[in-house]
Amino acid sequence: MKVSNIMSRRHHEPGDRLASKERLSGLSDGVLAVSMTLLVLDIRLPDGLNAATFTTAFFNLLPRFLIYIVTFALCSSYWYGQHRLMDRMRVVDGGFSALCLLFLFFITLLPMVMSTFGRYPTVPLAVMLYAFDLACCGLSLVLLTWYAVFHRGLLEREIGYQVWEHALYYGLPTSLLLLCSLLALLFSDQVLPVIGGWSLIPGVIGLGRLIRRWRLLRLGKRPGLSDQPE
Template sequence: MRDSGASDRRRLEGLARLSGFSDGVFAIAITLLILNIELPDSTASATVGMHRVLEEWPDFLSYVISFLVIGNYWIVHHSIFEDVRRYDRGLLWLNIIYLMFIAFIPFSTSLIGDFPGGFPVMVYAGTLTLTGVVLSILWRYAWSNDLLDDAVDGERMHDVTLSILTPSVVFAGSVLIATVSARLAMYSWFLLFFADSIRKRLVG
């Protein structure tokens, strides 16, 4: 006869390992972001030095946006796995793919500072767009395959899906804007601070 207690213990240990591995990837990715900000060359004049620092604004903007976005994705990921009660190989692979995009964010962030222009902005925004899309697929996969807590209803599934995809909509729009102006595309990321409240008003 199968020991249900041992089975539950293995399941909980597996979920703990999954969450621990995911947290480690998030921690490394969010730490690597600061390495993308390079100090300007030293100058004789403090005024010129300040000017050089201000010229690094794309690095600072992408750092702040990336830090907050990765933080938001961690919060959503943490919230999702609070509701996960079971897992299968499909969920594990979707989580790996999601973490692959998270780990790629520091590199795409560095492109903006090293090679200013439309293409790096498109790579960066495209990366963050796909990160949200993969997470929404993971969430819906867990729902469709009965891997979530029984208390999770259709309304919560829908609300979490919209919450995940809202930043992706902003970044996807900035990809299109970047074909015209990289600077304007970067400015459009400030919509992220208001996008969630706008979505809630529109959806009701």
């Protein structure tokens, strides 16, 4: 009887693990989709405008729209990183699920902190909350990747180092730049220079890409095509 129960559990275990992975992936996609949709709901013109006031109200809305573009772009990059990681997972365990939920927690805060920043763009605390949440999204994704890579048996193939390298070169620098902006606001209430510093994010990501390509070329690999362990 005991042998039969053990064989039954072994028979259903792969399917249960696969279902767990699919449920977690579905939850992640759903949370990210809803959060990214909520980002745009706060961008709207006030009611009761006439032809004379419409133009002024429209141009006053442009800063919020620019904040939305930045937030949507970063949220999209977080979705891509998490989706790329989930595609390479063989199974998920409790620790991975907990870290994934932590990542999703910070994602769900994005509509609130973006709305606050859009309403009070010159208030240091509003800027700090926005930058802190974006940094936490990136760092929690890096932590999630670290857990998947350095816990054997979770990844589908032995490509852990490449996945970890991708997180280090693309995800970590952006989060560190945002954290640096937080430190700057702790010593100064000048918001505009800090916000202007965020324009370095695309350059930081591009630099990470170049460093990774240079490293792969030194190792005799073709960038983007090598998923084999070193």
